Amino acid sequence: MRFMLIIKASGYSEAGVKFSREHNDAMAAYNKSLARAGALLTSEELQPSSSGIRILYPLHGGEPEVKAGPFPVDQELIAGYTLIDVNSEDEAAAWALRMPFPRGCGAFEIEMRELKENMDSTRDARILAMEADLEDHINMLKKGEY
Structure with a gap:
């Protein structure tokens, strides 16, 4: 089971x-622990x-609106994430609770x-690309375009 631990912006x-x-040393040690456990x-x-954009699509169609950051922190911004693969929700929660938080930097939220399991998304992207390329070649051969 894959879980995303989303670190909220402050x-x-x-x-x-x-x-x-x-804090940086504690995060490095935490990530090493996850890696050693085969979960990271x-x-x-x-x-x-401030370096991002938002693309807003109107409710009833029309052209999208592009807005440049910065965006208000109270809009549930994301500062980072950790993606893990574990055996259960309880195991994921245990890892989330072990994540170090930066002391003296205000509230911290994870x-x-x-993640929804999509079998294609868990496969190696390079293999998916090669399969798509091979399928294109097969289709060209069938049409006599080669």
């Missing part, structure tokens, strides 16, 4: 405040929303969400 993360060396798929930090 005023500190949006301002680009760097975390302490202690990826862990990434996002740039502040949201845990299970």
